[in-house]
Amino acid sequence: MSVPGRRIRLDLAYDGTDFAGWQVQPGQRTVQGTVEEALSRLGGGVAIAARGAGRTDAGVHARQQVADAWIASRLDDDGLIAALAAIFPPDLRPRAVRTVPADFHARKAAVSKTYRYRLDRSRCGDPLRSRYALHHPYPIDRGAVDEALRWVAGRKDFAGFAGSASVVKTTVRTLSEARYEEAEHDEGVFTFTADGFLNHMVRNLVGTLLEVGRGRFSKARIAEILDSRDRTRAGPTAPAHGLCLDRIIYRGKLLSWPATEGP
Amino acid sequence: MSVPGRRIRLDLAYDGTDFAGWQVQPGQRTVQGTVEEALSRLGGGVAIAARGAGRTDAGVHARQQVADAWIASRLDDDGLIAALAAIFPPDLRPRAVRTVPADFHARKAAVSKTYRYRLDRSRCGDPLRSRYALHHPYPIDRGAVDEALRWVAGRKDFAGFAGSASVVKTTVRTLSEARYEEAEHDEGVFTFTADGFLNHMVRNLVGTLLEVGRGRFSKARIAEILDSRDRTRAGPTAPAHGLCLDRIIYRGKLLSWPATEGP
Numbered sequence: 009m010s011v012p013g014r015r016i017r018l019d020l021a022y023d024g025t026d027f028a029g030w031q032v033q034p035g036q037r038t039v040q041g042t043v044e045e046a047l048s049r050l051g052g053g054v055a056i057a058a059r060g061a062g063r064t065d066a067g068v069h070a071r072q073q074v075a076d077a078w079i080a081s082r083l084d085d086d087g088l089i090a091a092l093a094a095i096f097p098p099d100l101r102p103r104a105v106r107t108v109p110a111d112f113h114a115r116k117a118a119v120s121k122t123y124r125y126r127l128d129r130s131r132c133g134d135p136l137r138s139r140y141a142l143h144h145p146y147p148i149d150r151g152a153v154d155e156a157l158r159w160v161a162g163r164k165d166f167a168g169f170a171g172s173a174s175v176v177k178t179t180v181r182t183l184s185e186a187r188y189e190e191a192e193h194d195e196g197v198f199t200f201t202a203d204g205f206l207n208h209m210v211r212n213l214v215g216t217l218l219e220v221g222r223g224r225f226s227k228a229r230i231a232e233i234l235d236s237r238d239r240t241r242a243g244p245t246a247p248a249h250g251l252c253l254d255r256i257i258y259r260g261k262l263l264s265w266p267a268t269e270g271p
Numbered sequence: 272m273s274v275p276g277r278r279i280r281l282d283l284a285y286d287g288t289d290f291a292g293w294q295v296q297p298g299q300r301t302v303q304g305t306v307e308e309a310l311s312r313l314g315g316g317v318a319i320a321a322r323g324a325g326r327t328d329a330g331v332h333a334r335q336q337v338a339d340a341w342i343a344s345r346l347d348d349d350g351l352i353a354a355l356a357a358i359f360p361p362d363l364r365p366r367a368v369r370t371v372p373a374d375f376h377a378r379k380a381a382v383s384k385t386y387r388y389r390l391d392r393s394r395c396g397d398p399l400r401s402r403y404a405l406h407h408p409y410p411i412d413r414g415a416v417d418e419a420l421r422w423v424a425g426r427k428d429f430a431g432f433a434g435s436a437s438v439v440k441t442t443v444r445t446l447s448e449a450r451y452e453e454a455e456h457d458e459g460v461f462t463f464t465a466d467g468f469l470n471h472m473v474r475n476l477v478g479t480l481l482e483v484g485r486g487r488f489s490k491a492r493i494a495e496i497l498d499s500r501d502r503t504r505a506g507p508t509a510p511a512h513g514l515c516l517d518r519i520i521y522r523g524k525l526l527s528w529p530a531t532e533g534p
Contacts, residue, residue: 093395
């Protein structure tokens with residue numbers, strides 16, 4: 009008797025340090041490749057494709073990444089998460105598994121994604137945060153950064169902040185949240201929420217905002233980059249390890265977070 | 272011309288994962304050994320002893336460890352911290368350097384130390400916290416744990432929670448703070464502040480409290496262990512990687528934290 013197939017939504021967290029990013033690449037250790045291999049084992053050995061909500065770069069972390077896949081397995085959702093927890097390596101963990109409508113698509117169904125970029129502003133660096141925050145022991149003019157953030161918020165053409173590899177229909181995105189906050193232990197955090205992000209967009213925004221914060225770029229520079237759509241006018245791409253895909257929101261009660269998540 | 276010597280207080284942070292603890296051991300990579308080697312380089316090649324406020328075990332982290340040392344160097348405090356930042360490896364960082372009275376003693380002058388023990392209570396483990404928190408996806412009866420914590424607080428004989436290697440004059444310590452809190456992202460944190468800690472004391476307390484929290488030990492067990500002074504009645508020693516030396520308090524304005532710390 010064959011097992012009927014179903015579509016599952018899989019919520020994941022990973023430490024991106026030792027992954028060559030989300031997307032499968034031949035000969036590389038990728039998150040998507042690791043997920044697909046595990047699902048294929050549980051699905052009777054047939055090749056299974058996992059579609060991710062966002063393609064995180066090499067070295068970028070995720071507190072909540074979402075993928076969907078079609079799988080034929082006798083295990084229910086709870087059995088699947090337990091099996092995935094056993095198969096996955098320590099730097100990739102399942103957070104939830106749930107059966108979703110057959111037409112669910114992790115990327116297309118996402119209403120918004122939130123990325124956070126963390127700074128360690130201590131003078132000599134905090135060894136307990138070095139994997140997850142950029143060491144940036146320089147002054148940050150909060151007034152200038154806040155003003156620059158107000159410029160990028162809203163529906164804008166972000167071509168000037170897109171990586172060169174981008175092949176997309178439109179470079180217009182709606183940034184519903186763009187803020188910078190400081191917390192204890194010399195922590196600084198940028199938060200960006202949007203309906204979608206272009207390749208390297210957050211890292212290019214952060215690299216530019218840090219130049220504004222140090223006074224090396226004027227506040228107006230952000231507007232110039234947006235208007236000119238000229239990537240060469242933006243700041244350097246901030247390093248990957250400070251970036252984390254923190255949260256993805258879906259429409260509808262059934263798809264809200266968390267569902268089968270423990271403890 | 273010889274350089275006059277002076278005593279410095281050195282505040283440090285480290286990721287304990289790859290250290291065999293604080294104390295120098297032949298052939299092992301220790302925090303004290305790494306600190307003494309760096310200071311000796313800066314002090315013209317003479318052997319320099321660094322006295323730590325607390326001897327953290329292998330794998331235990333520190334957000335604030337304090338050491339003192341006698342050094343003859345032309346560098347002022349600011350020059351020393353910059354030099355140490357350049358010499359130290361990425362998992363050991365200086366946080367502050369200041370010249371202190373010649374009779375300052377990092378351990379003897381400490382009024383209190385605070386240790387935190389972190390739990391990751393998510394079902395399958397959070398890969399972004401696996402180096403710094405114990406994965407403990409089990410129920411925790413907060414009422415029972417809180418009551419047990421009230422039993423250990425105060426001036427008590429902690430012989431029942433001391434590691435067998437302890438050679439100390441007295442096993443009486445005053446625990447001025449003993450609490451357990453839960454935060455977002457399934458985090459649980461034990462905080463212990465005392466005038467001093469016995470070998471393995473925090474890890475034995477946590478191991479026992481987790482058994483109370485799961486209902487495998489009664490709340491009264493804590494009192495029994497204290498009264499009997501019998502280590503064999505306590506729970507297992509909790510793993511090192513969840514433990515962090517978070518804060519050390521000294522008397523007096525000059526020694527308060529932070530001083531030359533950046534940014």
